[in-house]
Amino acid sequence: MSDGAPITPLDVEALRKEFPILARDAYGKRLVYLDSAASAQKPRAVIDAMTHSMEHSYANVHRGLHLLSNETTAAYEEARKTVATFLNAKSPDEIIFTSGGTDAFNLVSYAMGVGDIGEGDEIILSVAEHHSNIVPWHLLRERKGAVLKWLDVSDDGEVDLDAYRTLFTDKTKFVAISHMSNVLGATTPAKELAKIAHEHGAKILFDGCQAGVHGAVDVQDLDCDFYVLTGHKLYGPSGIGVLYGKMDALKALPPFKGGGEMIDMVTQETVTYNDPPHRFEAGTPPILEAIGLGASLNWMREKGVEAIAAHEARLKTHVLEELAKLNFVRVYGRAENKAPIIAFTVEGAHPHDISAILDRTGVAVRAGHHCAQPLMKRLGVSASARASFAAYNTHEDVEALIAGLHKTHQMLG
Ligand SMILES: *Cc1c(COP(=O)(O)O)cnc(C)c1O
Numbered sequence: 323m324s325d326g327a328p329i330t331p332l333d334v335e336a337l338r339k340e341f342p343i344l345a346r347d348a349y350g351k352r353l354v355y356l357d358s359a360a361s362a363q364k365p366r367a368v369i370d371a372m373t374h375s376m377e378h379s380y381a382n383v384h385r386g387l388h389l390l391s392n393e394t395t396a397a398y399e400e401a402r403k404t405v406a407t408f409l410n411a412k413s414p415d416e417i418i419f420t421s422g423g424t425d426a427f428n429l430v431s432y433a434m435g436v437g438d439i440g441e442g443d444e445i446i447l448s449v450a451e452h453h454s455n456i457v458p459w460h461l462l463r464e465r466k467g468a469v470l471k472w473l474d475v476s477d478d479g480e481v482d483l484d485a486y487r488t489l490f491t492d493k494t495k496f497v498a499i500s501h502m503s504n505v506l507g508a509t510t511p512a513k514e515l516a517k518i519a520h521e522h523g524a525k526i527l528f529d530g531c532q533a534g535v536h537g538a539v540d541v542q543d544l545d546c547d548f549y550v551l552t553g554h555k556l557y558g559p560s561g562i563g564v565l566y567g568k569m570d571a572l573k574a575l576p577p578f579k580g581g582g583e584m585i586d587m588v589t590q591e592t593v594t595y596n597d598p599p600h601r602f603e604a605g606t607p608p609i610l611e612a613i614g615l616g617a618s619l620n621w622m623r624e625k626g627v628e629a630i631a632a633h634e635a636r637l638k639t640h641v642l643e644e645l646a647k648l649n650f651v652r653v654y655g656r657a658e659n660k661a662p663i664i665a666f667t668v669e670g671a672h673p674h675d676i677s678a679i680l681d682r683t684g685v686a687v688r689a690g691h692h693c694a695q696p697l698m699k700r701l702g703v704s705a706s707a708r709a710s711f712a713a714y715n716t717h718e719d720v721e722a723l724i725a726g727l728h729k730t731h732q733m734l735g
Contacts, residue, residue, distance in 0.1 A: 332625060332633045338714050340365040351684030354722040359504055359532060359663050359710030360688050361554045364618070368558055371617035372610045383609055384583060384600075398609055401616030402599070408619045409549060409566050410540040416572065418565040418599040419612050423531040423552030424454040426565035427498070429602060430527060430548055431458035433575040439495055441467035446489050446497040446524075448473040448481060449700045450506065453693040455498055455529045455550075473499070475700065478657040479508030486515065490522040497526040501533035501549075505692045505708065506655030507638075507663035509533060516546045525571060531555055535712075536634060536661040538627045547571040553611060557713075558618030562611035565602070572598035579604040630713045637711045638662040641720045648724070650731045654701055662711035665692070668727065671734040673705045679733060680707075683726040685719075 338344050341363050347353055355363060375397060381390035383398045399414070406414040420426040439445075445459050449472050462468040471489045475481055481499075497519045502509045512528055519526040527548035530539055534551045541549050548571060553562035567575070577584060577595055581604030586594040595601050622630065641664055645651050654665040668676050673689035680687055688708045691698045698704060709723055 329629045329632055330626060332629050332713065334633065334714065334716055337625065338716075340367070341714055342366060342369070344714060348684040348686070349682060352718075352722070354683075354685040354719045356709040356711065356715065356719065356723060357686045357688050358535075358712035358715075359555070359708065361560065362535070362557045362712050363714065364559070364614075365557055365621050367621045368614045368617045372559065372614045375610055375613050380610075382606055394609060397613050397616075398607070401612040404616040404619050405551075405564050405566075408539070408623070409534075409551075409564075410542050411566055412542060413569065415597070415599055416566055416569055418567065418572075418602045419607050420563040420565055420602075421561055421608060422554075422563040423452075423529070423550050424563070426550040426552075426563045427455050427458045427527075427529070429565055429578045430498075430567075430575070431462055433578045433602075434496065435462050435466050436576045436578075437574070439466055439468050442469060442493055443467075443495045444469045444471050444491060444493045446471045446473060446486075446494060446499070446519075448475055448499050448510070449696045450475045450479055450503045450508075450694065451498070451500055451696070452504055452529060452531065453695070454531075455500065456696065459498060468495075469493070472696075475503075475506075475508070475697075477655075477701065478660075479503045479506030479655050480657050481510055481515070483511065483514055483518065487518055490518075490524065494522055494524045497524055498529070499526070500529040500531075501539070502530070502536065502661055502663075503655070503694075503697070504532050504663065505665050505694050505697055505706070506657065507532075507661040508655055508657035509537075509659045509661065512544050512546065516544055520545070532661065532663065537631045541566050541568075553615040553618070556615065556618050557621060558615040559611045562608045562615045564615075567598065569598065572602070575602075577601055577604075581605040583607075625713065633713060634662040634711055634715075637715055637717065637720060638664070640717055641709070641711070641723065644720060644724045645727075648727060648731070651727060654703075654706060662715075663708065664710070665706040665708045667703060667706050668730055668734070671730055673707045675734055676707045676727075676730050679730045680723070680726040683722065683729060685722050685726045687723075
């Protein structure tokens, strides 16, 4: 993915100053935000882009023929181009704005249910999926009689390509699988997964809600049919997601929601539909959020996606080394290509208590099943704590986490 050019290291202290929220404290202590895998904080560039639009250039998109509408439409469509460049899509027409990651999965599953998925057709998922890439497919199982086939993962979250191959039959229509686990941080061999799916005549969708944050994504190189991003984990606003679809895959999908903007012509008797991407953007879209997402992706590119990933890799190595010294902590997932998403448990402590005690030391981590109950079952735990790192985290944050865990162990262990 890197073209071999040297990576300019991140100036993390300067970068942190771009995030206004990082200046606040938590209970009088330095805020250590380690929950970016649930939602990332926003840089000034994103806040300013959205504020600027509301203060200077806001109207509804596409419909108007007046100055403000034209300017807003241009900004909205510019954001679509930014996403296309970010993913290396062939054309901005392959980028659909949704209201989030979850909305994108539902769009594809619902439209497929209206289309050609029927009784006995098979869909392959992995046990490491986020609920938002499971439940929409369960709906197709319940309503259409589709059959879900599950790909196991190793304790580290790695998939076995031979096991994957054996799941395909002549009934396999679709594969929906994460590009990176939000619990174990493992990256799946996406290019190989796509190649094998296509050899069996199936289409493939990647859940890139995490992978898009922690490294460069090239949908043409992956050769996937669909790819999903969510804005609020990409340092952008909530309320916006992206469904990338290869143009022929999008053309093959029937409309999902009906409304304004997705039509070509409506009469009392008939309706004809607009082409993608507009066919899938019924009604007034998340205008400000799309503009904010465009700003966040430009911000990421300006800092350097590879530079952010290199910084995060150093933090990951640091935190894993420190956690390995704590004999009362168990870490889940140690894949070679692991992202800085660290699920762990502390001996004798419920994850909710770990999180509550860490919180009082200023350290924000998540605790629970991380919307991945099948994976938790596979790992044999009901819940875990999770510390996740982003561009703005520092080695000081790692040390604060470790100090907080010592305290947790003293109090609960
Ligand atoms: C967050 C997340 C989702 C869901 O995205 P929303 O924006 O919350 O709808 C799906 N998959 C993964 C891997 C995620 O981390």
